[in-house]
Amino acid sequence: MSFLLWGGATAASAAEAVMRGLDHVPVAVGNLEKARADYEALGFVIKPGRAHANGIRNDHVKFADGTEVELITAARSADALSSDYLDWLKSGDGPTYLGLFAPSLETLSKTLAGHDLSIEQGEGVWTLRRQPALKRVFFARRQHSPTDRPEHFAHPNTAFTLSGVWLAGAEAERDLVRMLGGVRLPGAACSHFGPAIEVQSLPEAMLVFLPATVQLASGRTIVGLTLSVLDLQTARRLLDKNGIQYVSNAHCPQPSVWIAPAEAHGVWLELRQAPF
Numbered sequence: 356m357s358f359l360l361w362g363g364a365t366a367a368s369a370a371e372a373v374m375r376g377l378d379h380v381p382v383a384v385g386n387l388e389k390a391r392a393d394y395e396a397l398g399f400v401i402k403p404g405r406a407h408a409n410g411i412r413n414d415h416v417k418f419a420d421g422t423e424v425e426l427i428t429a430a431r432s433a434d435a436l437s438s439d440y441l442d443w444l445k446s447g448d449g450p451t452y453l454g455l456f457a458p459s460l461e462t463l464s465k466t467l468a469g470h471d472l473s474i475e476q477g478e479g480v481w482t483l484r485r486q487p488a489l490k491r492v493f494f495a496r497r498q499h500s501p502t503d504r505p506e507h508f509a510h511p512n513t514a515f516t517l518s519g520v521w522l523a524g525a526e527a528e529r530d531l532v533r534m535l536g537g538v539r540l541p542g543a544a545c546s547h548f549g550p551a552i553e554v555q556s557l558p559e560a561m562l563v564f565l566p567a568t569v570q571l572a573s574g575r576t577i578v579g580l581t582l583s584v585l586d587l588q589t590a591r592r593l594l595d596k597n598g599i600q601y602v603s604n605a606h607c608p609q610p611s612v613w614i615a616p617a618e619a620h621g622v623w624l625e626l627r628q629a630p631f
Contacts, residue, residue, distance in 0.1 A: 372536025373466045376559030377517050378454035378495040379423035380580060383443050384620050387412055387428045390448070394426065397614060397624070398512025398593045401426075402503070409433040411440065419508040420559075421456075421497025422517035424580065426620075449621025450577040453520065453528065454480070455535075456559070457494045463535070470534060488527035491576070512590040512626060518560055519581030521548065521623070524567025528576065529553060532562055545607035546625070548579070571616055579613075579623035587612065587628040 384390035391401050391414050404413035410430040417423045429440040443451050457463040460481060464474055467483070474481040480493040508515070521544075522528055529552075533539070537555035544551045544563040553564045561581070571578055584590050587610055594601055594612070602613040611627035618624075 372538075372558055373459075373463050374455050374457050374494075374532065374535040374537070374557060376456045376557050377422055377520060378456040378493075378497055379425050380450050380454055380517065380520065380577065381413075381425040381427045381452050382449065382620055382622060383440050383451045384426050384428050384448045385444050387414060387426060390414070390426045390428075390620050393618065393620065394424075396597045397599060397619065398590060398597075399424075399510050399514065400507055402507040409437045411437050415507075416510075417503060417507050418514070418516045420516050421499055424517060424582075427451075446572050446575075447621055449572065449575055449616075450580070452491045452493055453522075453577060455492065455494050455532075456497055457481075457535075458496060460494070460496070463494060466535065486527075489531060492528060492531065512593050513585040514582040514590070514626065515585060515629070516559075516583050517580060518583040518627070519563065519579075519625070520560070520577060521546070521563045521565060521579030521581070521625075522576045523548075523565040523569040523578045525564055525576040528562075529555070529564045532557070537562065545604060545609075546579075547602055547604065547613060571621065575621075577622065579625060581611075581625040581627050583629045584626045585629055587626065590626045 394416060395401055399416045402415040402417050404415055406412050410433050413425055413427040415423055415425055429437040432438040432441050473484045475484045480495045482493050483489045532555045537557055540554040540556050544554045548565050548569050551563050551565055555562045569578055599618055604611050609627055611625050614624040616622055
């Protein structure tokens with residue numbers, strides 16, 4: 356049975372979007388030290404994370420606007436979250452949750468209530484109550500840590516924001532984004548994935564929905580992340596210097612390179628020339 360939230364209403368304009376863009380995406384990794392070194396080789400500055408009481412450890416690829424790619428692992432099964440990460444890692448590294456940026460939780464809650472949905476608070480994030488099809492989606496407000504420093508955002512590859520996500524077999528997420536202000540874009544997204552089912556634009560991000568056949572592993576909907584860069588040529592030179600293989604999309608309107616999941620720990624990373 357398909358999961359429908361939207362019910363056919365017209366999408367809100369970008370200015371009215373309850374959801375502005377992306378917050379952060381955690382990428383579960385079996386070896387945090389190796390993942391850190393690999394992402395540094397891709398041209399990212401890594402902000403060290405911390406050890407949590409439940410055995411979770413993390414590192415951060417942060418951007419000045421509050422978006423982030425989080426590298427995360429768990430040493431033991433101490434609670435529901437650490438157990439979930441360990442279960443996930445049985446099938447290999449990869450992104451586990453989709454974090455969406457909702458500046459006003461009050462507005463978000465009211466909008467969801469109009470569709471008989473509600474949110475509940477977790478540790479710094481909010482999730483949808485009693486919606487198993489969306490259990491891997493959360494909302495947050497882009498936390499800015501007091502320990503963030505300008506050097507944490509000075510990525511040698513010139514990346515400056517997490518600006519897009521590519522999802523495969525994600526009908527529930529597609530309906531949710533549309534309901535919360537996503538504007539459907541005409542035409543197809545340009546990539547090596549093949550034809551998209553739908554492209555949704557938010558004021559600060561783009562979400563591309565692909566067929567389930569594109570999934571890298573069964574049941575894992577997030578297959579790609581787009582990071583906007585100031586200078587794609589600088590990013591390419593750095594990847595070449597470090598011996599990182601990538602796929603170029605020279606035929607696309609906005610030039611980009613795609614770093615394969617083997618290099619990026621279970622997800623395709625697109626470095627796309629700004630403007631997005």
